Amino acid sequence: MGFKVGELLSGELRSFGFTSCDLTVEQASEIHKEYGTNGAIVWDDELGGFRSATLEEVIEKVSPSNTMSPSKIFQHILLSKQMDVSIEQLDQALIGKGSLEGTGFTFKAAADIYGVDPVYLIAHSLLETNHGASALANGTVKDYEGYYNVFGLAAYDGDASNLGAAFAKQKNWNNVKKAIIGGAKCISDWYTYSSHDQDTLYKMLYNPANPGVHQYATDIGWAEKQSNMIYRICRDNGMDELEVEIDYPVYK
Structure with missing residues (x-):
């Protein structure tokens, strides 16, 4: 319904x-x-x-x-069931959100490719990255610099940053856009x-x-x-x- x-x-x-x-x-x-x-x-x-x-x-x-x-x-x-949201609306929701700001097009593309709602994807990433401010969202985890994870994937309790960054390196998510697209694929394949x-x-x-x-x-x-x-x-x-x-x- x-x-x-x-x-x-x-x-x-x-x-x-x-x-x-x-x-x-x-x-x-x-x-x-x-x-x-x-x-x-x-x-x-x-x-x-x-x-x-x-x-x-x-x-x-x-x-x-x-x-x-x-x-x-x-x-x-x-x-x-994707909301028919515009890229402009997504970008507006991401204003002031650190490394995620300006990525509305990427979230929309990830949603369209993998069939997952873009507003949810943004909410999930905001929660897991402290609104785009975390080390995982900025590629600054020690020994894993330059690798990004915006959905907390494989960031298990006890050593979340290192495990999440190691997973990002394994997936070669070496920029935020790759982390969004690749993370959406994992969520689609593993859950949705x-x-x-x-x-x-x-x-x-x-x-x-x-x-x-x-x-x-x-x-x-x-x-x-x-x-x-x-x-x-x-x-x-x-x-x-x-x-x-x-x-x-x-x-x-």
């Missing part, structure tokens, strides 16, 4: 598609809590860093009923169009059809943060009339 972006921005939702999970939210959350080398993590403002997530915190994020506000609902848009069928941010993070398998991140706020970025990009850059489709998770 298609929606105008403006409907999502205002919270005016109608019916939409569903993905079913054979577990309850609580059962799935217990699996997610243990996902990754050290389990699920959450950002703690008081600590100024990440810490292990409690089961209650994981349940709060996994529960679909907590994802329906305008700033959170975008984690359920189908990433294979893979056998895992992870065609939304929520499914990339929580994989409701198979919890605990092939999840993009251990940060339980990962999908929500990107949803908020997509919300703000659409709100601030005149995208109300663009169309999206939603796939919503349903647990037992």
